[in-house]
Amino acid sequence: MSKKELGQQTEQKITGDKFTFCKAPFASIYVRPRVKIDPNDLPQTEASFCCVQSDNYVLDANQTIDDFWKSDWAQEHRRQFLNKEWPSSCGECQWRENNGVNSDIDSHTIIPIEQYDVLSGNEIGKPKYVDYRPDNLCNLMCTMCSPANSNLIEDMWRELPLNPEWYRKSQRTVEGEVTAYNETLVTKELVGEHTIQLKVLGGEPTINKKVHSVFEYCIEKGYAKDIDLKITTNFTNMNKTYKMFDEFKSCKINASIDATGPTYDYVRRPAKWTSVRKHLLDFGERYKDSHPRMRWGINLVWQLANCFTTKEWLPELLELFYINENLKNLHTDNTFISMINCDGTGITLEAVPESMKHYIRDDLNDVLKDWKHIPGAKTNIEALLKYTERANFGWEHHRAFKRKFKLMDQYKKTDMFELSPRFKELYDYKAR
Numbered sequence: 001m002s003k004k005e006l007g008q009q010t011e012q013k014i015t016g017d018k019f020t021f022c023k024a025p026f027a028s029i030y031v032r033p034r035v036k037i038d039p040n041d042l043p044q045t046e047a048s049f050c051c052v053q054s055d056n057y058v059l060d061a062n063q064t065i066d067d068f069w070k071s072d073w074a075q076e077h078r079r080q081f082l083n084k085e086w087p088s089s090c091g092e093c094q095w096r097e098n099n100g101v102n103s104d105i106d107s108h109t110i111i112p113i114e115q116y117d118v119l120s121g122n123e124i125g126k127p128k129y130v131d132y133r134p135d136n137l138c139n140l141m142c143t144m145c146s147p148a149n150s151n152l153i154e155d156m157w158r159e160l161p162l163n164p165e166w167y168r169k170s171q172r173t174v175e176g177e178v179t180a181y182n183e184t185l186v187t188k189e190l191v192g193e194h195t196i197q198l199k200v201l202g203g204e205p206t207i208n209k210k211v212h213s214v215f216e217y218c219i220e221k222g223y224a225k226d227i228d229l230k231i232t233t234n235f236t237n238m239n240k241t242y243k244m245f246d247e248f249k250s251c252k253i254n255a256s257i258d259a260t261g262p263t264y265d266y267v268r269r270p271a272k273w274t275s276v277r278k279h280l281l282d283f284g285e286r287y288k289d290s291h292p293r294m295r296w297g298i299n300l301v302w303q304l305a306n307c308f309t310t311k312e313w314l315p316e317l318l319e320l321f322y323i324n325e326n327l328k329n330l331h332t333d334n335t336f337i338s339m340i341n342c343d344g345t346g347i348t349l350e351a352v353p354e355s356m357k358h359y360i361r362d363d364l365n366d367v368l369k370d371w372k373h374i375p376g377a378k379t380n381i382e383a384l385l386k387y388t389e390r391a392n393f394g395w396e397h398h399r400a401f402k403r404k405f406k407l408m409d410q411y412k413k414t415d416m417f418e419l420s421p422r423f424k425e426l427y428d429y430k431a432r
Contacts, residue, residue: 016098019084023108024049024129025077026121029065031190032133034058035147035154037166039174048089049077051131051201052104055089065189069127070119078118092341095390101383102336111196130190131199134210138203140234141412143267143305144258144342150203160407191218198248199230206233206241215244224248232256232299235279236271245294252295254338255280259306259313266419267305269412277320284326296330302387303342304351304401308422310384311363315370318377336376339383341390346400349391353398353429359422360388402427 030051034044046056047068057073059065068074080087086094096103108129115123122128138150147154147166161167191198191214198218205211218224229248234256245251257276258264264273287294298321306313320327321337342348352360364385371377405416405423416423 016094018098019086020093020097020103020105021081021084022049022090022093022105023111023113024105025074025081026116027111027113027127028108028129028131029069029127029190030131030133031065032148033135035136037147037169038172039170040172049074050104050108051133052092053089054091065127069121069125074121075118078116078121082116082118099386099390101386102338102379124194126192126194127190128194129197129199130195131201132190132214133201133203134205134208134214136203137208137210138234139207139236140204140268140271142258142269143408144301144303144344144347146344156408156411160411162404162407191223193223193226195223195227197228197230199232201232204234204236205231206237206239212241212244215241215247219244219247228252230254234268234271235276235283238279238282250293250295252297253283254297254299256299256301257317258301258303259309260316261313262419263306263309263313266414266416267303269414280320280327281324284324284330288326288329291330292332294330295335296327297335298337299340300337301340301342302349302384304347304349304405305416305419307349307352307360307388308363308420310360311366314364314367314381318367318371318374318380322374322377333376337380339380339387341387346397346402346404348397349388350394350397351401352391352426353393356422356426356429357388361385364388398426398429 028049030046030048030053032046034046036043043061045059047059047065048056057068057071059068077087077089093103093105095101097105111129113122117123117125136148136151136154138145138152141150141152141156145153147157157163157166158170198214200211200214202208202211215224218227224247227248229245229251231245231251232254245253258267260273260277262273264276265271283296287296298317300317317337321331322328349357349360364381368378368381368385371381405427409415417427
């Protein structure tokens with residue numbers, strides 16, 4: 001099932017002629033097991049060059065990473081970039097590059113490549129940057145996530161018709177033996193002495209034994225001391241996983257935080273902002289003198305659930321990142337909060353009619369007045385304004401919003417109307 005069928009991919013018109021070369025097809029790989037919707041599905045692994053791509057190569061159980069790396073799919077992407085053409089699966093970065101919004105291309109620029117080759121990618125014929133998602137094990141049920149991101153969301157999708165087609169396929173009974181995924185794929189085929197960057201997400205990687213085993217593998221083999229580690233965590237805990245970070249050449253921790261206060265509690269149930277904020281401050285205190293070996297950042301997903309309350313939560317988040325002395329010292333002055341535009345039907349701003357967008361614009365512009373003196377904060381707010389203008393209202397999205405949010409609220413015991421009265425206005429919206 002495609003990302004669009006999963007409700008995680010929207011159709012966006014790509015505009016702009018600016019071309020930016022990306023190193024990812026020549027040096028990077030993104031790998032994750034595909035969620036088995038029908039319990040009788042054969043195990044499959046998705047592979048591409050980065051997590052932002054809208055299309056993936058699907059490896060069957062008997063295929064290797066090398067099969068992907070030298071596939072026609074991979075070669076065509078490399079050929080297009082060498083010809084200064086945008087592949088169709090890279091539309092999100094194309095839009096960002098043409099609209100003055102930071103794209104994921106930047107994260108691959110530092111990877112050294114001596115030889116660009118259509119077949120082998122680079123001079124060693126292997127990916128040097130590994131983005132590994134072991135499974136969907138998570139302790140949260142975030143509003144914007146799909147089953148691929150959280151096993152708790154997967155459970156909810158199997159109980160509720162949030163995506164009718166997905167729900168129907170998931171209800172089939174098991175026939176015969178169920179084959180397991182190849183859980184040692186990353187250690188046997190990906191990570192080695194040639195690996196210079198390892199990026200790990202989930203789910204929530206700090207609670208995942210598969211992630212711990214990969215870290216232990218890197219440490220025991222002596223690879224860790226030469227690897228720059230990137231990990232994205234929800235900061236709901238600071239467990240013993242953090243001790244492993246010190247074994248790597250460097251570590252960049254990205255905190256997944258989409259709001260603060262009540263909006264955070266709504267979006268990232270059952271997490272509590274008060275607890276997560278304390279962990280962030282403790283983290284800043286523990287590592288305050290560790291930059292540049294230890295760095296941090298924030299990933300923020302711009303979505304329907306947080307767009308109506310920005311005046312309540314955005315200033316606090318900007319204060320933590322750009323003002324708090326300990327946390328500020330763990331990133332450079334030219335590092336910004338990563339603003340990610342949410343995909344999906346019924347959970348994005350495509351469900352908001354033009355007549356209600358002024359609420360969002362006015363709130364963001366009010367925050368901008370107080371933060372425009374800080375370049376990073378100004379850039380972040382302007383990115384949210386651009387994402388807001390990009391969203392084109394559609395009745396399909398509005399109908400899906402009404403269905404999905406009501407079902408999610410019943411399941412998670414939340415209430416969007418208590419979060420903001422603008423949700424009630426949106427819910428009752430009808431064409432005039």
